[in-house]
Amino acid sequence: MTVRKDRRGMRRGRSAALTLLALAAVPASAKAQDVAVTQTPEPSAPYPRAAIGVGSVVGGYAEARWAEDWSALRDPERRKDVFDRLKYTPLSQDGEVWLSLSGEMRLRTALTTSPGLREGADLRLDTLRLVGGADLHIGRHLRVFGEMAHGGAGGDNYGNPVGAIRNDLAVTQAFFDVTGEIGGREVGVRYGRQFFIDGSPYLISTRNGATLLTPFNGIRGWVRGEHWRADLFDLHPTRLGTGDVSDDRTDDARRFSGLNVSTQVPSDWFGGSKLYLDPFVWRFRQDARRWGAETAREERTYVGARLWGAAGPAQLDWTLARQTGRFGDRDIEALQVFTTQSMRAGEGTGAPRISLRVDYGSGGGAYDGGVIRNALTPQGVPIFYSYQNVFNPVNMIAVAPGVTVRQGKTSVTGEVQFTWRASERDAVYRATDLPYAGTEVVEGRHVGEVWKLQLAHTISPRTSLIARYEHLAAGSVLKDAGYESSDYLTAWVNFRF
Incomplete structure (x- = not known):
């Protein structure tokens, strides 16, 4: 591995950080503060906002800032500090045209022993993450986000x-959307570069x-009613370069499209619940997918459903996805x-929350020339399995009990993940969906x-502020293929407005 000590990106990032913080300190204009409140706030979606497929929103802040x-904050009395003024800046006298600015700075360091398990x-x-965004609302029905x-x-x-790790400058989002109402239901369309997080994060x-x-x-x-919603999408991933905005390209070799539906489960089920059932049908195409020694065009169809929310005292998130299609001239099955479920062990917010995660991704077929049974995620979250990105749910069985204790503003979470491979005739796979070379020829199922x-x-x-430690104890499959255990330690501080 090449040894590099690149400080140029970090120095440039620190300068940009100071610029971002200086921008945040600029107060809104006197005109913006004196605008009369003549209109009511924009109506929320008729379907519960938590389930419209835009990710979680905690304390007003979201992963996708347009959510x-x-x-x-059009009411001046609600603006408590300079950052509140940046979140709502009216650009018209009636307040119907307004701008919301957003920003994020994350400083992170991570140490890995035996990188690559070698x-x-x-x-x-x-790493340093710097993000600046602008959300322009032009009346109730048109919005432009960059x-x-x-x-x-x-x-x-x-x-x-x-x-995705080092990038001088990238346009991460640039879109417009138009919304309206037909027959009492909200309808909308969004076009451009955008985050898409409608479905199980796995x-x-x-x-x-x-x-x-x-x-x-x-x-x-999308269409959103009072008790259901439906979303159609047709998207291509973005291939991020490491330079300026000119090398971040739409990846035409991959295409992701489909239909998501969501409906509310009756609230009297399970002794009182707030659950959502989200069926989906997706199609994911890759022009040059590699399994084993063969590279071919792959078209994969996903049919499944997600059940998630609160069921009595328990929180749960269950997803099933059956995948079919073709890899070259071979079938995919x-x-x-x-499945993730958790429950508080006792009364009060300080009581520990006990959790259990059980995940399965089928495997087999990559090396024997038969049906491809390896499961694949379109763009899932590998950090569920390890922050050092050593695993993905391909040919995997994972069982992970855990516990979280929260006191005031601090929480501590512990978890141990037991990992096996689903098929002995296939490899163990990294977070990039590439195999650990040699694991396909050793015996056993115990990964670690x-x-x-x-x-x-x-x-x-x-x-x-977050700090995290992980120890990967290599099992017999990894050890027999020449891989070893690894430790990982990371900490980061995150600021956003």
Whole structure:
């Protein structure tokens, strides 16, 4: 691995950070503060906002910043500080044209021993995420959103990071959407570069573990009623370069399209619940997919459903996805199942929350020339299995009990993940869906355990600090193929407005 000590990106990032913070300190104009409140805030979607397929929103802040709703700040009395003024800046006298600015800065360092699960020098990677966004609302029905990001990287023995890790400048989002109402239902369409997180995060995500989040390009349309919603989409992933905005290209060799539906489960089920059932039909095409020694065009269809929410005292998130299609001239028959459930062990917010995660991704066929039984995610979150990105739910069985204890602004989570491969006739796969060479020819199923401990502390509503330690204890399959155990330690501070 090439040893590099690249400080240029970090220095450039620090300068951009100071610029971003200086921008945040500029107060809104006197005209903006004196605008009369003549209109009511924009109406929320008739379907529950938590289930419209835009990701979670915690404390007003979201992973996809356009999912936030700051329209209540049109009332000057609600603006408590300079950042609130940046979240709602009226550009017309009636307040119907307004601008919301957003920003994020994340400083992170990570140390990995035995990188790649091979004996070698330790790897240290320091990254800086800087993001600035602008959300322009032109009346109630038209919105334009733009977002740019910088990813700085430095450290020791970290090789050549991809564009999602180090990137001088990228347009991470640039779209417009139009919304309206037909027959009492909200309808809308969005076109451009956008984050897409409508579905189980095990299957589709922005991959927040990286420095830069990964967007899609294309179109999404929706209909939302009081008790159901439906979304259609046709998207291409973005291939991020490491330079300026000119090398971030739409990846025409991959295409992701489909239909998502959501409906509310009757609230009297399970002794009282707030559950959502989300069936989906997706199609994912890759022009040059590799399984074993063969590279071919792959077209994969996903048919499944997600059940998630609160059922009595328990929180659950269950997803089943059956996958069929063709890889070259070979059939695909694969299955993925993800189940997470948790429950508080006692009364009060300080009581521990006990969790259990059980995941399955089928495997087989990559090396024997038969039916492809390897499951595949379009763009899932590999950090569920390890923050050092050693596994993905391909030919995998994972069982992970855990516990979280929260006191005030601090939480501590511990988890141990027991991992096996589903088929002995196939390899163990990395987070990139590439195999660990040699694991396909050794016997056994035991891949190993991942021991995890994480501390999270909320410094302020806008600032958080997280530290995490992981130990991967290699099992017989990895050891017999020449791989070894690894330790991983990371910490990061995140500020957003």
